[in-house]
Structure formats: C-alpha cells, structure tokens
Amino acid sequence: MKDQHSSGQNGTDVTVIGLGPMGSALAEAFLGNGRSLTVWNRTPGKADALVAKGANRTTTVAEAVAASPVTIMCLNDYTTMYRVLDSAGGAFEGRTLVNLNSGTPAQARAAADWAAERDLDYLDGAIMVPPPLVGHPESVFLYGGPRDVFDQNRATLALLGDPRYLGADPGLAVLFNTALLAMMYATLNGFLHGAALVGSADVPAVEFAELALGWFMPVVLAPASLAEQAPNLDEGVYPGDLGTMEMNLNALEHIARTSVEQGVQSDLPRLMKELAEQAIALGHGAENYFAMFEVFKKSAAETGGSR
CATH class of the missing domain: 1.10.1040.10 (N-(1-d-carboxylethyl)-l-norvaline Dehydrogenase; domain 2)
Incomplete structure (x- = not known):
C-alpha cells in the first residue's frame, strides 16, 4: 500500500530508483528544479526526507516505473538492477530507463539488450562528479545509447548537470x-x-x-x-x-x-x-x-x- 504522498498512476515527471548518497542527490536535483518526482528504495525510510519535500513514494518497483515516462536508476551494479527490475513486469512498456549504475561495457550492452526485449528505451550513463556537485550546470554526465532517446530526454537529464552524448553504443559511458x-x-x-x-x-x-x-x-x-x-x-x-x-x-x-x-x-x-x-x-x-x-x-x- 502506498503512503499518503504516493501518486501511483496519477503520474510524475520522473522516477528515481535507488536512494543511496548519489541517488538521493539525483532526486534532490529534480525536486529543486520543480519537477514532480516518484521514488523507490529497497529500504523505504531512505525516502523520508524526499517525501517531506514533495516526492511521491511507492511500495513496489512496478508502481515506481509506471508513475513516470522516464526512470533514473542508481544502484550498485547491473546484477542488482536485474534483481530489482525483474519484479516490474509490464510496467516498462513505452517508457525510458536511464541506468547510472557502475560496471563494464559488456554489462551495459547486455543491459541494453535486456531492455529491448521489454520494449523499454534505454540509455546507459556515468556520473563524473561526487554527490554534492549533482545539479550544477558544469557537472559532467556521460550517456550512450540511441540518439533519439537521448534527445527526447535531454531536458530532463540537463537538470542533473551537463549531459554529454558519446554515441549509439550503450557501453561507451562506462568505458x-x-x-x-x-x-x-x-x-x-x-x-x-x-x-x-x-x-x-x-x-x-x-x-x-x-x-x-x-x-x-x-x-x-x-x-x-x-x-x-x-x-x-x-x-x-x-x-x-x-x-x-x-x-x-x-x-x-x-x-x-x-x-x-x-x-x-x-x-x-x-x-x-x-x-x-x-x-x-x-x-x-x-x-x-x-x-x-x-x-x-x-x-x-x-x-x-x-x-
């Protein structure tokens, strides 16, 4: 059951999954720029400060993904990503996932294939600054994946920093x-x-x-x-x-x-x-x-x- 701040299917601008120090900084940047936000974390209490500032919290990953056209994911690694997102089922269809996990180029390309099988647009990215610098215009974020997906989400990504598009290969950002x-x-x-x-x-x-x-x-x-x-x-x-x-x-x-x-x-x-x-x-x-x-x-x- 969602808490009183959860919007569920009503829709928000963006979803952030993973609320460690970096994920929380990403979420803060969206809220600070006036974007409506849905968040999910395995430990729900990590979302309390964000909810107090207006974020919507869901109890399931499926609800979090369904709440927004684009989901920003910031977890430890790709293995964790699969474990978390496999429970989302059909909530992916027609949506975009921007993955800011760390890993290797081969893992990023495999994740892009995994996303394609689920009708999910996919960008793989890398954050080149520490959490306190997220949201600064000069802070560099790297992205690889389809150009049209990047262009469609550039305005959202620019709220986090300077989005640099490297090319269609989803492995380029982590490389x-x-x-x-x-x-x-x-x-x-x-x-x-x-x-x-x-x-x-x-x-x-x-x-x-x-x-x-x-x-x-x-x-x-x-x-x-x-x-x-x-x-x-x-x-x-x-x-x-x-x-x-x-x-x-x-x-x-x-x-x-x-x-x-x-x-x-x-x-x-x-x-x-x-x-x-x-x-x-x-x-x-x-x-x-x-x-x-x-x-x-x-x-x-x-x-x-x-x-």
Whole structure:
C-alpha cells in the first residue's frame, strides 16, 4: 500500500530508483528544479526526507516505473538492477530507463539488450562528479545509447548537470568512465609515490606538493601539451627528436633503483620500467614516450607482458 504522498498512476515527471548518497542527490536535483518526482528504495525510510519535500513514494518497483515516462536508476551494479527490475513486469512498456549504475561495457550492452526485449528505451550513463556537485550546470554526465532517446530526454537529464552524448553504443559511458578513473588513479599514485620518495629523506609532503603541483604539473604535464599530442596518438606518429623511449627507460630505471635504495615501495616504478622495455622490444626505442600508447593498445599476450 502506498503512503499518503504516493501518486501511483496519477503520474510524475520522473522516477528515481535507488536512494543511496548519489541517488538521493539525483532526486534532490529534480525536486529543486520543480519537477514532480516518484521514488523507490529497497529500504523505504531512505525516502523520508524526499517525501517531506514533495516526492511521491511507492511500495513496489512496478508502481515506481509506471508513475513516470522516464526512470533514473542508481544502484550498485547491473546484477542488482536485474534483481530489482525483474519484479516490474509490464510496467516498462513505452517508457525510458536511464541506468547510472557502475560496471563494464559488456554489462551495459547486455543491459541494453535486456531492455529491448521489454520494449523499454534505454540509455546507459556515468556520473563524473561526487554527490554534492549533482545539479550544477558544469557537472559532467556521460550517456550512450540511441540518439533519439537521448534527445527526447535531454531536458530532463540537463537538470542533473551537463549531459554529454558519446554515441549509439550503450557501453561507451562506462568505458569513458573507466578510462578517466584509470587516469585519475595513475595520476594520484604518481603524486603519492613521489611524495613518498622525497619523504624518505624527511622532506614534508607540503614542500614536495609546492614544486610538483605549482610547477611540474602545470608546465610539464599541462593539459594543453597533452592535447597537442592527441592527433599523433590517432596517427601513430611519435617523433623522437626531443627524446626517445630508450632515454626514458634510463630515467625509469633510476626511479626503480632509487625507490629500492630509499626503502620506498617499488612495484609501480618497476612496472613502468617493464612497460618501457616492452615498447622497445616492439620497435619503439627510437620514438618518444607517447609510443607507449601502442603498448597499451595491445594485450599482455601480444606484448610479452604478464597478466
């Protein structure tokens, strides 16, 4: 039985399923923009604050999906999505599901097939900001799936942030998300390892950060400089006139040796050195370090690396 705030079949603009920190932030953004909202969560009490602000709560997923033309889903993973939505039955017909779960491209494509079997329009998305930034115009959300489905729901999605359409492949959003997270963790690990290296000589992290983030990153690894190299990655052109992979291997060997000498964890620099050795073995020794792109495009079996 629905509570007194539930609209059931009367209809609302949008439904949100899953009210963890991120799902609640999505729901708040819709309410804050004056949209009528239906919510459902496995633990009903998580909807109390939203109901107090005007959201409609249903007791079943079927009622939640039926209440709105578009449902935004924010659960832990695709397995949970199937478990939750399998109880919705025919409530899907003619509606749109925007799935903001995390997972892999293969899982996203399988979910799109699952939705098609149920006459359910489907977009797979990825949220690129933490919950407090949901609803800000500059906050990036990524989407993959049919263009017409995206266009029909763009105004609704824009209430959450900046909706970026990546293409018809429903796996593109989680693929981009994974790629960006990989870049984030690699950058964080590089900074933390560098701070540990100088810290082994009792240099405060604050002092290292001043040089690393105040000069090195903005100058040596400036986004504009990396963007200039992107066309070369697409073309496979890596001129070594200003530095070769062999020269970089020498530097990487010094990083690995210094880490060992200073008693700092050395797995990361050893891995970077091994990757440079693979690049040289593949014939990229006279090219610049961006030729490492050719190594990353191949599997471990193709490069001779370990799995």
